Amino acid sequence: MLLLNAQGLSNGKHYIEISGIADGDFKSEIIDSEVFIEGSIRVHNDRIILNGKAWTSARLICDLSLEEYRERIEAEVNINIIKGMKEEYRTEKDENIIYVGEEEKNVNITEIVIQELLVKVPMKKVAPQYKDKDIEEIYPEIKEIKKEGLSPFDILKNLKHN
Numbered sequence: 001m002l003l004l005n006a007q008g009l010s011n012g013k014h015y016i017e018i019s020g021i022a023d024g025d026f027k028s029e030i031i032d033s034e035v036f037i038e039g040s041i042r043v044h045n046d047r048i049i050l051n052g053k054a055w056t057s058a059r060l061i062c063d064l065s066l067e068e069y070r071e072r073i074e075a076e077v078n079i080n081i082i083k084g085m086k087e088e089y090r091t092e093k094d095e096n097i098i099y100v101g102e103e104e105k106n107v108n109i110t111e112i113v114i115q116e117l118l119v120k121v122p123m124k125k126v127a128p129q130y131k132d133k134d135i136e137e138i139y140p141e142i143k144e145i146k147k148e149g150l151s152p153f154d155i156l157k158n159l160k161h162n
Contacts (some may be wrong), residue, residue: 001026002035002113003106004050006081009043016041016052026110031117033057033070037077037109048081048103051132054113062127064138069127075116081107 002020018037022028039052055074062069084102101105136143 001108002037002110004041004048004081004109005105006043006100006107007105009041010148011043011045011049013040013042016050020110022110022134024112026114026120029081030058030121031056031114032059035113035117037090038114039077046083046085048083048095048107050077050109051065052077054117056117058117058121060121060125062130063125064135065137067127071125072126072155073120073122075120077109077113077116079109079112095097111161124154130133 001023003019004008004016004018014157016037016039018152019034021034027104033056035054035056037052039050041097042049042051053074054077055072056075057070060069060071061067078096078153080097082097082099085099098112130138
């Protein structure tokens with residue numbers, strides 16, 4: 001759980017480092033290791049603005065070889081925390097706003113950070129040892145299948161049109 005201390009902060013800018021493991025509802029198959037956040041918070045009375053960078057080691061499965069590998073993913077994190085605002089004045093327009101009670105010491109920022117990291121997971125997942133290789137280099141038997149004409153589409157080529 002990633003918790004930001006929100007009590008007893010003086011107005012101004014403060015440097016922060018937070019680390020924790022996503023657990024409970026925020027646990028993910030991809031992000032299963034420790035998450036780190038480094039950045040600054042700016043405090044203005046009842047508003048806290050967190051700007052920083054989050055990173056973790058993601059567990060991915062290679063699209064070419066189906067091997068499991070780990071890759072570092074990073075994401076920019078911008079979160080607004082508003083303390084003590086009455087419910088009737090709250091707006092849900094921005095997803096990166098967290099409303100907390102005046103008496104709360106810690107703010108749970110896990111959900112927003114995990115969402116930002118999951119968005120940065122690459123669409124094409126290729127293990128480092130296969131980055132610059134074609135699929136024929138990884139599986140040489142594919143070249144033989146193409147040469148021998150054992151493709152399932154070869155049968156379709158022989159069909160005659162009526």
